[in-house]
């Protein structure tokens with residue numbers, strides 16, 4: 214579908230990207246893959262190998278837009294592959310039909326991804342709509358990258374591999390994990406805009422990737438892949454579950470209490486997101502389920518904490534969506550346990566996953582809720598981390614009881 218030359222007309226996503234680049238006062242040519250490869254070292258602080266350069270050019274040819282940010286290409290491509298694998302693997306159980314889609318970065322500070330059929334609202338070509346687009350907002354990518362960097366820089370660094378790290382997180386209290394997340398120098402460095410245009414979460418200065426030991430950089434990439442895969446798998450879940458069409462489907466939802474239909478759709482799609490991470494990444498040998506759950510848990514805990522981070526004074530500009538995010542986080546923890554129980558995993562293995570997921574989720578939530586590096590912010594919307602930890606622990610223990 215993609216062409217190589219800009220002599221070809223821009224597709225709908227490229228038109229939107231082009232417009233946004235021009236509107237920001239930048240030159241679209243600087244966003245083509247040649248220019249992005251040329252400036253890679255300047256932007257990222259380390260050079261590309263020739264193999265990585267070849268791979269980036271290949272991924273750029275496959276991408277939905279010639280202006281896509283090169284650092285996201287690999288994650289989008291992998292996530293789309295994992296979604297296709299998940300669909301094939303779950304076909305007999307869930308009857309998911311193939312649902313082709315395109316993935317593109319939405320240039321803006323909005324923080325929740327979504328699905329749309331046209332990139333431009335003024336599309337009057339009369340053509341049938343192309344494959345739906347899963348928009349991943351730049352604001353979301355920046356926030357997730359920041360959280361993962363804090364996690365990598367302050368926790369992962371101390372361990373040889375992800376299994377060792379997960380074991381250690383499971384053995385310490387959630388408050389100790391929170392203290393480790395906050396262990397850096399105390400200076401608010403970043404100001405992250407959100408969809409409200411005001412935000413209360415500060416992150417430390419970016420890490421120089423050259424300073425990371427190779428195994429830490431590898432773990433960092435693995436976590437980024439798991440988070441991106443969950444986010445894109447969740448949006449693909451809305452497609453597979455028929456949330457947009459006339460054909461309503463049963464949501465593979467864990468839990469019985471009556472909830473708002475919109476929230477039910479979100480938890481159902483979260484389940485598909487987790488399956489994308491677990492089925493998709495494992496089938497390709499890109500991570501064991503004992504570790505990749507970290508993607509969904511980090512993504513949901515970050516979003517819950519962020520939703521809870523708005524100062525009370527700003528309440529009139531927000532709604533208390535943190536309730537919904539905490540509900541999704543808790544449902545995810547239950548779902549991890551239910552899936553492992555249902556698939557015949559041992560008690561010890563399930564216990565190791567839930568035992569690390571609960572303190573990690575509570576710590577990340579509280580880190581975000583209290584303002585990240587700001588740390589002393591007290592006027593928040595959401596419940597304190599200690600309450601969230603108790604709720605998640607109840608959810609996990611209920612699942613572990615099933616093994617008795």
Ligand SMILES: [Zn+2]
Nearest residue numbers: 447451479482
């Ligand atoms: Zn959703």
